[in-house]
Amino acid sequence: MVTVYSKPGGLTTFNIKDGFVEALLRGYKLGFLKDVDYRSILQCDNLSDVKLNLQETDYGNFCAEVQQVSPSIIREKAMEKLVAEFEYLRSQADYPLAQFLDYITYDYMIDNVMLILKATLNNPNVDIFSLVKQAHPLGQFEESVLKSICAFENSAKGYGELYQSVLIDTPIGKYFAKFLEEESAKSAQNANDVQNLLAELSATRLESSLRKLYLEDFAHFCETLGGETAEIMLNLLKARADATAINITLNSFDTQLNQINTRKSQRKPLYPSMGFLYPEGTEKLSEVGDENDLASVLRTYPIYEEIFKSHQGQSNEQTIDDAFYEREVELNEMAFEGQFQYAAFYSYVRLKEQEIRNLVWICECIVQRRKDRTSDHFVPIFSKEAKFRNRNR
Amino acid sequence: MSQAGGQKPAANRMTLQTFKARLGGASKGFKLLKKKRDALKAKFQVIFRPAFKILSPTCSRRLHLPALLKEIVDTKLKVGEGLKDGAFSLAKAHYASSGDDIASTVIERAKRPSITTKLYPDNVAGVSIPLFKMSYDASKDSSAQTLGVACGGAVINAARETYRKAVVSLVKLASLQTAFHTLDEEIKMTSRRVNALEYVLIPRIEDIIHYITQEMDEQAREEFFRVKKVGRGCASSSSPSLKTEVVEKKKVKLQKEKDEMAAAGKRTEAAIDAPSMLATKKDEDLIF
Numbered sequence: 181m182v183t184v185y186s187k188p189g190g191l192t193t194f195n196i197k198d199g200f201v202e203a204l205l206r207g208y209k210l211g212f213l214k215d216v217d218y219r220s221i222l223q224c225d226n227l228s229d230v231k232l233n234l235q236e237t238d239y240g241n242f243c244a245e246v247q248q249v250s251p252s253i254i255r256e257k258a259m260e261k262l263v264a265e266f267e268y269l270r271s272q273a274d275y276p277l278a279q280f281l282d283y284i285t286y287d288y289m290i291d292n293v294m295l296i297l298k299a300t301l302n303n304p305n306v307d308i309f310s311l312v313k314q315a316h317p318l319g320q321f322e323e324s325v326l327k328s329i330c331a332f333e334n335s336a337k338g339y340g341e342l343y344q345s346v347l348i349d350t351p352i353g354k355y356f357a358k359f360l361e362e363e364s365a366k367s368a369q370n371a372n373d374v375q376n377l378l379a380e381l382s383a384t385r386l387e388s389s390l391r392k393l394y395l396e397d398f399a400h401f402c403e404t405l406g407g408e409t410a411e412i413m414l415n416l417l418k419a420r421a422d423a424t425a426i427n428i429t430l431n432s433f434d435t436q437l438n439q440i441n442t443r444k445s446q447r448k449p450l451y452p453s454m455g456f457l458y459p460e461g462t463e464k465l466s467e468v469g470d471e472n473d474l475a476s477v478l479r480t481y482p483i484y485e486e487i488f489k490s491h492q493g494q495s496n497e498q499t500i501d502d503a504f505y506e507r508e509v510e511l512n513e514m515a516f517e518g519q520f521q522y523a524a525f526y527s528y529v530r531l532k533e534q535e536i537r538n539l540v541w542i543c544e545c546i547v548q549r550r551k552d553r554t555s556d557h558f559v560p561i562f563s564k565e566a567k568f569r570n571r572n573r
Numbered sequence: 574m575s576q577a578g579g580q581k582p583a584a585n586r587m588t589l590q591t592f593k594a595r596l597g598g599a600s601k602g603f604k605l606l607k608k609k610r611d612a613l614k615a616k617f618q619v620i621f622r623p624a625f626k627i628l629s630p631t632c633s634r635r636l637h638l639p640a641l642l643k644e645i646v647d648t649k650l651k652v653g654e655g656l657k658d659g660a661f662s663l664a665k666a667h668y669a670s671s672g673d674d675i676a677s678t679v680i681e682r683a684k685r686p687s688i689t690t691k692l693y694p695d696n697v698a699g700v701s702i703p704l705f706k707m708s709y710d711a712s713k714d715s716s717a718q719t720l721g722v723a724c725g726g727a728v729i730n731a732a733r734e735t736y737r738k739a740v741v742s743l744v745k746l747a748s749l750q751t752a753f754h755t756l757d758e759e760i761k762m763t764s765r766r767v768n769a770l771e772y773v774l775i776p777r778i779e780d781i782i783h784y785i786t787q788e789m790d791e792q793a794r795e796e797f798f799r800v801k802k803v804g805r806g807c808a809s810s811s812s813p814s815l816k817t818e819v820v821e822k823k824k825v826k827l828q829k830e831k832d833e834m835a836a837a838g839k840r841t842e843a844a845i846d847a848p849s850m851l852a853t854k855k856d857e858d859l860i861f
Contacts, residue, residue, distance in 0.1 A: 499669060537668055548657065
């Protein structure tokens with residue numbers, strides 16, 4: 181792990197190194213779509229109108245060369261814009277901000293590695309270029325790395341080889357190393373269990389473990405940065421860890437992970453070892469068998485109880501994912517309130533992603549002529565009409 | 574008058590019999606086929622509905638919208654709705670799974686199909702129609718169950734359910750459409766046969782029979798005329814014995830013919846309205 185050479189300055193010294201970059205960031209913040217923009221997009225009847233409307237906003241001519249606009253193309257182009265902005269920020273950044281920004285990309289690298297692994301597991305001759313297209317642009321690898329990942333074979337040794345040859349050089353290699361350690365520890369105890377796992381289950385475990393290790397690592401890094409950055413980032417990362425834990429529990433009800441004998445051994449290791457729910461909450465969560473148990477566990481955490489209620493309510497419109505997204509947006513917006521810290525960069529990326537999600541959802545609704553359902557999954561960003569700002573009215 | 578080919582069949586009793594047999598067979602067949610066509614049509618009930626836009630292109634009866642077609646129209650609408658719902662729920666799933674495209678992941682995970690269809694032959698009014706039966710094996714779905722464990726699992730499952738329902742209607746629609754096509758073809762074919770029999774074959778045979786009987790009547794009349802002439806010639810000539818012999822021979826021959834004709838059918842009796850040779854005045858005895 182790279183040692184941190186300096187910390188972000190406080191009130192008086194932050195601007196020396198990172199002032200310019202933060203200014204850039206604040207500029208980008210103004211580029212978020214506002215309520216009025218969303219409203220005008222909602223008035224459109226087809227995607228070329230949407231494209232025209234977007235030209236007025238910060239997105240400008242992002243879809244200029246594309247003849248036939250579709251929701252996936254809009255997503256692609258919007259992602260490109262985000263990546264361009266991010267790359268520019270990254271190129272202007274100095275340590276430790278650069279390191280911080282790199283940490284943000286590790287998340288997407290994990291996504292990409294999982295994508296390639298899953299594709300290769302099921303189809304050894306998968307076309308690498310189509311995969312590269314689907315990969316998240318913020319987490320790019322070099323092509324040679326990608327090709328070697330494709331040559332991976334599915335066996336207990338396979339993961340080890342993959343790590344040795346390829347991943348050890350990548351930033352997420354360390355997460356893989358830890359995962360393999362845990363795997364081998366387990367296989368020492370019970371070799372049969374490892375064999376009997378379905379390929380899907382082990383892929384899920386791999387992904388969850390990588391994700392959790394990443395979160396923990398990132399949190400540790402933020403702690404070393406100290407100051408306001410640490411405060412705000414830990415808040416955000418803990419919220420994310422809790423969301424992961426609750427989601428895993430909720431979605432495991434119909435699967436193998438929910439059987440009593442496997443709950444402790446297989447589901448519990450998937451929970452991150454951080455967050456507001458850790459350690460007592462996760463302990464209780466690991467024993468939960470169905471939704472009522474989950475509800476009773478969450479009763480001691482009022483915020484999550486609220487969120488869980490949306491799952492139990494009408495499940496047609498708002499789902500629990502929406503509630504989690506809303507909470508995330510709320511926390512991320514708060515990050516922008518303070519200055520002289522790095523959390524704003526992280527929040528910017530997350531909020532931009534949410535905006536892209538909103539945009540794609542609206543486009544899908546328009547294409548499928550279901551404009552009445554747009555508000556199901558739409559979370560306004562930096563908006564006075566956001567739910568959390570109006571909660572106590 | 575039938576212009577059937579250049580060859581007229583020989584005009585005698587044998588051909589007459591043959592053609593009469595053919596006529597009998599043809600009319601029996603015609604009655605049976607007509608019954609079959611009516612039965613098949615009855616499968617399609619007659620309800621008038623102005624829903625032409627959604628008709629399948631092979632509908633050959635534009636005035637009456639059969640109940641089968643109505644069912645097809647309803648099922649098609651249902652399929653459209655189902656797929657629309659499916660696409661919408663897929664969009665939701667995309668949103669819920671952090672905006673990523675889950676389609677590729679789903680395709681990569683798919684191994685054995687959990688929905689299978691079998692083809693059964695069904696018998697309707699003598700026509701064998703193929704029917705699709707769908708069977709859903711939920712246990713084979715397990716490969717996709719852990720798809721959204723980290724986030725969005727519930728929505729992905731909801732999307733899967735919606736699509737499965739759409740597939741049920743799709744299979745039903747497939748069965749209905751194949752049934753409709755097959756029945757339509759069958760009805761067309763039967764109608765063609767019925768019409769052919771009614772307007773072409775049977776009249777042709779009837780014409781031929783008519784022609785034969787006409788020819789036979791003419792032949793009988795010719796014979797009669799000839800015999801009369803010969804008889805008159807014999808009466809005025811000098812060799813009575815010769816005349817007698819000739820006359821006797823003619824008489825016998827005629828008698829034979831008359832007997833045969835009488836046996837052949839009642840139609841021929843009408844031809845012999847001419848006075849019978851034997852019933853009129855006796856010829857004077859010839860004295861040598």
